[in-house]
Amino acid sequence: MQKVIIEPVTRVEGHGKVTIHLDDEGRVKDSFFHIVEFRGFERFIQGHPYWEAPVLVQRLCGICPVSHHIAAAKAIDQLAGLDPKDLSPTATKIRRLLHYGQIFQSHALHFFYLASPDLLFGVDAPVEKRNVVAVALENKELAKKGILMRKFGQEIIRAIAGKRIHGIAAVPGGVHKHLTLEDRDYFLTGKDLPSVDTMIEWMMEVMAFIKDYHGKNAAWLDSFASYPSGHLGLVNATDGSLELYDGRLRAIDADGNRTLDDIRDVDYLQYFAEGVEPWSFLKFPYLRHLGRENGWSRVGPLARLNVCDSIGTPLAQAEFEIYKNYTGGKPNNHTMHFHWARLIEMLHCAELMQSLLHDPDILSDDILRKGERRPEGIGIVEAPRGTLIHHYQADEKGMITRCNLIVSTTHNNEPMNRAVRWVANNILDGQPKLTDTLLNQVEIAIRAYDPCLSCATHAIGQMPLQAVLYDAAGNVLDERLK
Amino acid sequence: MKNPITIAIDGKEVQAEDGERLIQVIRRAGFDVPSLCYYEHIDPPLGTCRVCTVLVNGKPMASCTSKARNGMNITIHDPELNDTRKAMVEMLFAEGNHFCPACEKSGDCDLQGMGYQLGVNASRFPHLFVNRIIDYNPKRVVIEHNRCIRCRRCVDEVLTTDGKRVFSFANRGNDTEVAIDYEQEATLTEEHAMHAMHICPTGAILVRGKSLARPFGDRKYDIGELANGETVPVVFPDVHALKNGDKKVIATVSLAGCFGCHMSMLDLDMGILDLVELVEFNKSPLTDIKEFTKKVDVGIIEGGCCNSENVEVLREFRKKCDILVSIGECAIWGGLPAMRNTVPLRECLEEAYLHSFTSEEDAGIIPNHEDIPKILDKVYACSEVVDIDFFIPGCPPSANHIWKVVKNLLFEQEYSVLFSEFKYD
Numbered sequence: 001m002q003k004v005i006i007e008p009v010t011r012v013e014g015h016g017k018v019t020i021h022l023d024d025e026g027r028v029k030d031s032f033f034h035i036v037e038f039r040g041f042e043r044f045i046q047g048h049p050y051w052e053a054p055v056l057v058q059r060l061c062g063i064c065p066v067s068h069h070i071a072a073a074k075a076i077d078q079l080a081g082l083d084p085k086d087l088s089p090t091a092t093k094i095r096r097l098l099h100y101g102q103i104f105q106s107h108a109l110h111f112f113y114l115a116s117p118d119l120l121f122g123v124d125a126p127v128e129k130r131n132v133v134a135v136a137l138e139n140k141e142l143a144k145k146g147i148l149m150r151k152f153g154q155e156i157i158r159a160i161a162g163k164r165i166h167g168i169a170a171v172p173g174g175v176h177k178h179l180t181l182e183d184r185d186y187f188l189t190g191k192d193l194p195s196v197d198t199m200i201e202w203m204m205e206v207m208a209f210i211k212d213y214h215g216k217n218a219a220w221l222d223s224f225a226s227y228p229s230g231h232l233g234l235v236n237a238t239d240g241s242l243e244l245y246d247g248r249l250r251a252i253d254a255d256g257n258r259t260l261d262d263i264r265d266v267d268y269l270q271y272f273a274e275g276v277e278p279w280s281f282l283k284f285p286y287l288r289h290l291g292r293e294n295g296w297s298r299v300g301p302l303a304r305l306n307v308c309d310s311i312g313t314p315l316a317q318a319e320f321e322i323y324k325n326y327t328g329g330k331p332n333n334h335t336m337h338f339h340w341a342r343l344i345e346m347l348h349c350a351e352l353m354q355s356l357l358h359d360p361d362i363l364s365d366d367i368l369r370k371g372e373r374r375p376e377g378i379g380i381v382e383a384p385r386g387t388l389i390h391h392y393q394a395d396e397k398g399m400i401t402r403c404n405l406i407v408s409t410t411h412n413n414e415p416m417n418r419a420v421r422w423v424a425n426n427i428l429d430g431q432p433k434l435t436d437t438l439l440n441q442v443e444i445a446i447r448a449y450d451p452c453l454s455c456a457t458h459a460i461g462q463m464p465l466q467a468v469l470y471d472a473a474g475n476v477l478d479e480r481l482k
Numbered sequence: 483m484k485n486p487i488t489i490a491i492d493g494k495e496v497q498a499e500d501g502e503r504l505i506q507v508i509r510r511a512g513f514d515v516p517s518l519c520y521y522e523h524i525d526p527p528l529g530t531c532r533v534c535t536v537l538v539n540g541k542p543m544a545s546c547t548s549k550a551r552n553g554m555n556i557t558i559h560d561p562e563l564n565d566t567r568k569a570m571v572e573m574l575f576a577e578g579n580h581f582c583p584a585c586e587k588s589g590d591c592d593l594q595g596m597g598y599q600l601g602v603n604a605s606r607f608p609h610l611f612v613n614r615i616i617d618y619n620p621k622r623v624v625i626e627h628n629r630c631i632r633c634r635r636c637v638d639e640v641l642t643t644d645g646k647r648v649f650s651f652a653n654r655g656n657d658t659e660v661a662i663d664y665e666q667e668a669t670l671t672e673e674h675a676m677h678a679m680h681i682c683p684t685g686a687i688l689v690r691g692k693s694l695a696r697p698f699g700d701r702k703y704d705i706g707e708l709a710n711g712e713t714v715p716v717v718f719p720d721v722h723a724l725k726n727g728d729k730k731v732i733a734t735v736s737l738a739g740c741f742g743c744h745m746s747m748l749d750l751d752m753g754i755l756d757l758v759e760l761v762e763f764n765k766s767p768l769t770d771i772k773e774f775t776k777k778v779d780v781g782i783i784e785g786g787c788c789n790s791e792n793v794e795v796l797r798e799f800r801k802k803c804d805i806l807v808s809i810g811e812c813a814i815w816g817g818l819p820a821m822r823n824t825v826p827l828r829e830c831l832e833e834a835y836l837h838s839f840t841s842e843e844d845a846g847i848i849p850n851h852e853d854i855p856k857i858l859d860k861v862y863a864c865s866e867v868v869d870i871d872f873f874i875p876g877c878p879p880s881a882n883h884i885w886k887v888v889k890n891l892l893f894e895q896e897y898s899v900l901f902s903e904f905k906y907d
Contacts, residue, residue, distance in 0.1 A: 005853075017853065017854070019853050032853070034851075034853050034854050035854075036789065036791060036854050036855050037738065037788065037789060038788070038789070038830075038831070038834070038849075038857050039788075039819055039822070040822040040825070040827075040830030040831070040833070040834060041834075042830075042833045042834050042838055043822065043825055043829055043830040043833035043834065044821045044822045044824070044825050044830065045821075046833075047615075047616055048584075048616065049616065049618075049624055049688070051586070051691075051693070051694065052584055052585075052586060055583070055584055055586070056583075056584040056818070059583060059584070059740050059742070059817075059818040059877070060740060061740050061741070061742075062739070062740040062741040062742025062743065062744065062745045062746075062878065063741055063742075063745055065740075065742065109748075113748075133758050136755055136758075140755075143755070144752070144755075147751055147752055147754065147755075148751070148752075150748075150751075151751045151752075154749060161698070162697050162698020162699055163698055164745075164746075164749055165742045165745055165746055165749075165878050166583065166742060166877055166878065166907070167698055168694070168697065168698060171694050172691075176694065176697045177697040177700075269839055269840065272840055273840050273841070273842050274838070274840040274841060274842070275842060276835050276841075276842075276846070276847050276848070276849060277847075277849065278847055278849050278850055278851045279849065279851040279853055279854060280849060280851075280854065281849050281854060283834075283835070283840075285840065292842075391839060395618070397618035397619065397624075398618055398624065398690060399616065399618045402839070404838050404839040404840060406840065
């Protein structure tokens with residue numbers, strides 16, 4: 001038996017590692033995607049005051065702290081006796097603006113700093129070229145737009161939360177401060193920062209680019225790492241449209257049949273369980289009624305666009321219809337289409353930000369509501385990378401007694417394992433020699449999921465991979481370092 | 483003055499009243515001496531923090547408890563003494579669990595403000611990770627004992643409408659803690675409770691529902707003189723990259739961090755395009771280089787060490803980089819992941835894998851496999867594993883601060899750090 005080790009695999013919640021087991025004939029027997037870090041949040045947050053949760057828990061991640069901040073905020077709202085509908089319109093709109101801003105910056109980060117090198121230079125491009133510095137040299141305009149789009153999202157966060165990373169926006173029952181006229185106009189005038197209208201304009205250019213790219217590379221994009229799977233996401237409670245802040249949980253199987261029928265998000269515990277494997281610190285969520293083998297679902301842009309019926313903003317809806325037509329209205333199981341779906345969501349967020357920035361409600365100072373303490377709070381949002389669940393219990397004195405977090409990328413744990421397996425079975429299988437292209441393709445499959453930390457560990461380049469091939473006697477047959 | 487005397491302060495002659503508290507003389511004469519526990523109206527002064535230490539005739543004494551006598555020679559500014567005051571504040575940070583990033587008093591906290599004022603970027607003392615409780619029993623307040631520095635202000639200052647004390651010191655020496663009379667506390671009005679929260683120099687006393695003070699930018703240490711372009715008295719790096727005409731090389735890594743520090747580095751926005759003209763990135767999440775391919779001038783470390791792999795990577799960085807910089811609270815003392823240091827590792831693992839809400843019944847296992855690294859018993863600061871040459875605080879540190887320091891290390895460019903760029907949260 002031989003073991004191919006790829007370490008470290010980056011761009012996951014923490015650090016990751018891939019091992020691929022070959023039998024004596026060199027055929028792939030099995031493959032694993034190991035997550036190698038463990039924090040212990042669920043334990044050490046016990047004993048802390050529940051109102052500290054959003055500020056504490058957002059430090060789980062430096063790329064999407066706002067997702068955790070907002071999910072925790074919704075949970076502590078409930079601990080303070082308030083459901084999402086009980087918050088003031090202003091507080092809700094400010095939180096939504098914050099959320100769309102961070103999804104916008106996170107998607108921009110992934111697309112421009114990570115994916116663009118592959119899309120522009122192709123998978124056979126040399127290692128030295130596959131990073132955003134090379135993109136900047138070849139296409140400075142695109143790089144500049146990418147940087148400014150991320151900056152726009154970060155500035156929205158800073159205006160609302162006080163700083164770009166790990167700010168404070170949410171308090172139990174509302175938000176910490178309201179926006180001033182000056183805060184708001186900064187995003188509309190286009191003077192010191194490209195305006196939100198420019199963001200939409202640029203996004204339309206990017207949509208044209210991705211559709212063109214899909215036209216030219218259809219065969220590869222439609223097959224690489226494609227496999228049937230379930231999909232999970234939030235949808236709007238009224239019309240089933242794409243919903244990122246507060247909605248119902250819907251899941252479908254690979255053919256589109258509902259496996260979770262718009263359940264209230266606070267009922268998640270009845271439907272979800274998590275498995276554990278000895279070889280990874282990341283758990284494996286699945287739908288109880290379908291079991292561990294079949295109950296796993298993909299989350300994130302691909303999944304969200306599969307479960308929703310429509311998108312509530314006009315330009316994004318038009319793009320959605322083109323995207324949906326591509327698979328004849330059926331669920332899209334093509335892993336590489338994650339990138340396309342991600343951009344449609346980016347456009348949607350830009351439109352949403354535009355309409356909120358023009359809404360006079362966000363300037364009001366009616367930002368706080370009070371309620372009666374409850375023992376439990378659950379907050380579920382759609383983070384850039386997928387469904388995010390925060391669940392806290394606190395005693396009557398305010399101390400957190402228990403906590404459960406199911407982070408988006410956790411749902412994608414099994415899917416990413418399947419993606420690695422697909423590459424191992426279809427690309428690696430039977431190959432005596434490891435080439436650069438081979439290793440890169442494992443990365444590409446994982447990268448499509450945009451696992452948390454993908455940018456930070458991989459912003460301008462590829463995942464650093466080390467692949468070692470041992471023969472049956474344990475001698476190194478081949479070793480590739482990237 | 484009834485009994486006027488003359489003393490010398492930093493060489494200047496000053497008039498005072500015989501027996502007057504030195505700290506009052508010093509401040510009235512226009513000199514500045516920092517203090518944490520001092521309250522003018524409490525006499526005799528508390529004298530618990532010792533931050534106001536000055537040299538009296540060459541001997542270090544707390545200026546709040548010392549009385550002015552004729553002919554005294556007072557030294558306030560002396561390099562060794564300045565460093566000693568800094569050390570005392572650093573000791574206060576290491577003694578308790580002062581997690582600025584997660585604390586609602588952050589920005590309004592006097593201990594933190596003192597750290598900024600003195601330019602403390604990292605404590606030279608190992609963090610104790612004491613295990614103290616958070617007391618939720620009182621009616622209006624929550625006492626966070628991890629943050630208490632035993633200044634005694636609350637003991638003397640917090641009184642009920644009947645003039646009864648609410649707090650007292652219990653135990654002695656190192657075991658001293660603040661005890662609370664729950665019956666008296668229950669009679670406190672909201673105004674009194676708020677007063678208790680405000681006079682506490684840290685976030686140890688919190689009033690339920692009122693503790694998240696003010697938004698970023700509006701907090702005590704965000705505004706006022708500190709905001710008006712004042713700079714922090716930082717210690718500058720005493721190491722610099724070799725001057726050999728080659729393009730400078732940087733390597734970066736995130737160990738047990740959240741990648742917020744790396745994201746903050748990218749918050750340079752358009753400046754990144756200029757930066758890559760000046761420096762080359764070697765092993766880093768920002769490049770495709772997985773192994774060091776050359777000697778590196780400056781290695782930037784985010785995150786502390788939580789597993790065996792982190793330790794290996796950190797040691798490699800020490801070997802291959804001339805200068806190592808720890809950025810962010812996680813790398814400096816452990817940060818948020820180090821909050822598990824007061825809890826046995828076994829409990830953390832069991833809670834996550836065996837007892838969580840979504841754990842499967844009867845199927846409980848804890849991950850353990852040859853292909854995953856071992857989790858360490860505690861989260862360690864980088865400086866506990868290898869020698870670190872410089873520290874940049876923050877959670878995350880501001881992009882400007884990071885790059886100013888890096889440019890100084892690489893090109894000896896001078897810099898100053900504004901208070902708005904020097905934060906622990």
